[in-house]
């Protein structure tokens with residue numbers, strides 16, 4: 001399989017098409033004549049994710065709106081904008097109280113409580129074990145005393 005290769009930045013021609021290796025992962029892709037170094041779309045996306053995770057992560061809502069607010073029958077944001085199932089209703093703006101949004105802080109507390117519960121359970125187990133050991137010791141002592 002003979003390939004015409006004209007190496008610049010890991011690039012080669014196939015017919016009139018110029019291919020160049022992605023700078024990051026090395027995957028070849030079709031590029032223009034003037035390209036010096038390229039990244040494939042996958043790596044560009046990855047880079048975007050790394051640089052702007054807040055913009056590309058769909059789970060992050062910078063507006064302070066709760067996840068799934070656009071599925072809610074009625075949602076009023078903190079500026080008084082009213083949305084019915086995600087559709088803005090401009091004439092209702094300012095007429096309704098903002099929908100209360102559960103803050104992420106609450107979730108943190110929940111997690112801490114769970115941890116605390118685990119710690120408490122662990123302590124309980126330890127205490128129970130201690131009690132059991134003591135009971136056994138008492139029992140043995142008692143037996144020895146008797147015997």
Ligand SMILES: [Zn+2]
Pocket residue numbers: 022023024025026027039040041042043044
């Ligand atoms: Zn790549």
